[in-house]
Amino acid sequence: QGILGTVYASIKTDQYLYLGTNQGLFYKSVDSNSKFNFIEGTKGQVWYLDMLKGVLFCGHDNGTFVIENNRAKKIANEKGAWIIQEIAEHPSLLLQGNYKGLNILEKTKSGWKYRNKVAGFDMSSRYFEFINSNEILVNHEYKGVYKIDVDASFNKVLHYKRIRIDEGVKSSISKYNNSILYSYKDGVFNYNAESDSFKKDSVLSSLFGKERYVSGKLINDNRGNRLWGFSKNEIIYVESGKLSNEPQINTIPIPSEIRNIKAGFENVLYLSNDNYLIGT
Numbered sequence: 197q198g199i200l201g202t203v204y205a206s207i208k209t210d211q212y213l214y215l216g217t218n219q220g221l222f223y224k225s226v227d228s229n230s231k232f233n234f235i236e237g238t239k240g241q242v243w244y245l246d247m248l249k250g251v252l253f254c255g256h257d258n259g260t261f262v263i264e265n266n267r268a269k270k271i272a273n274e275k276g277a278w279i280i281q282e283i284a285e286h287p288s289l290l291l292q293g294n295y296k297g298l299n300i301l302e303k304t305k306s307g308w309k310y311r312n313k314v315a316g317f318d319m320s321s322r323y324f325e326f327i328n329s330n331e332i333l334v335n336h337e338y339k340g341v342y343k344i345d346v347d348a349s350f351n352k353v354l355h356y357k358r359i360r361i362d363e364g365v366k367s368s369i370s371k372y373n374n375s376i377l378y379s380y381k382d383g384v385f386n387y388n389a390e391s392d393s394f395k396k397d398s399v400l401s402s403l404f405g406k407e408r409y410v411s412g413k414l415i416n417d418n419r420g421n422r423l424w425g426f427s428k429n430e431i432i433y434v435e436s437g438k439l440s441n442e443p444q445i446n447t448i449p450i451p452s453e454i455r456n457i458k459a460g461f462e463n464v465l466y467l468s469n470d471n472y473l474i475g476t
Contacts (some may be wrong), residue, residue: 199233202458203475205245206465209252211317212265215475216242218324219316221254223266235267244375248290251308253280260292260301262308274299274308277397278322285329286331289350290297293334300350316353317344323369325376327389333359333376335369339376344393361385361394366460367412373436379412379425394451399443400425403432410452412460426462431474 201219208214208226215222215232220233220239222306225319243265244255253255254261254268255277261268276295283289285339286324289311290301297318304310319342323335332344340363344356364380385394408427415424423434431448452459456476465473 199277202461203463204458204461205242205255205463206473206475207245207247207252208247208465208467213473214245214252214263216245216254217475218242221245221261221263221268223315232267233261235266235268237270243276244280246280248280248282249287249303253290255292260310268308271308272299272301274313275312276320278320278323281324281326281391283329283350284326287352291324291332291350293324295320297321298324298332298334298344298353300435309374312351314346314350314353317342317356326369327376327387331334333369333378333387335367335378337363337365337367337380337438339363342352360396364412366410368414369424370414370416372414372416372434377414379414381405381409381412384414399445400434403427403434411462413460413462415462415464417464417466420469420472424462424464426452426455426457426459431455453466 201217203217205216212223218241221235221242221381224232241257254265258284260272260277261270265424274294278293280290280292283291288303294298297312298321300311301308321334325333328430330346334342342356345354349375357408369378372392378385383405384397386397387394404425410428411426425432431450433446435444437444462474463475
């Protein structure tokens, strides 16, 4: 009906199903046939929704929100909150990527707050993955993949360099089964920390690369333990092989022109063992 707009993110809690769109954040009760309702204060582009440390975070063009039921509380004004991740060695901190680099959110007695920008790196950080506690890979689709060394307190970048691999429009970095994967039009590549380089994954590259390519976005579905990707003619999900180390590959024959998903912003949400939600 044109009310929701394009869906970029979604999440399900015990009580509610939330949709983040280019119009704002919407919610409805789980397992009800009621309409989605708009959450006041969230008008505009939503990029990200995830539950971290028992709290629902919303990354938005206008900043970062914490969502409690049908209320949104703004906790950071930094524009363009792409992604947030936990920092293993710092349980009271979260690392966030935004339009102008990386920043830190901190848990205080009164809730989560913006703490600081990680100084020394100003590139849009839509995708990043931890190599270890203080080394991070950041992907920028027009500038390439960068390895960043951060100080122990996450106040500043000590050093960064570009990794030798081509940049790619609609590329992404994601982690699946402890492997960091970089995906773009020429295939899917595994990061090797010892050689500080990427090596092509022939199996995954055959599914998503070259003439089948529409988007390099790979989605690690932790709850279903699946890796999702999107090719020209199929939605593909990869599972760990039950009888061997070879991954089990499954395809759903829904072509991109029918899916009508914004390429590079595909999103999949695990609802139950038999049901997934795909935003279009």
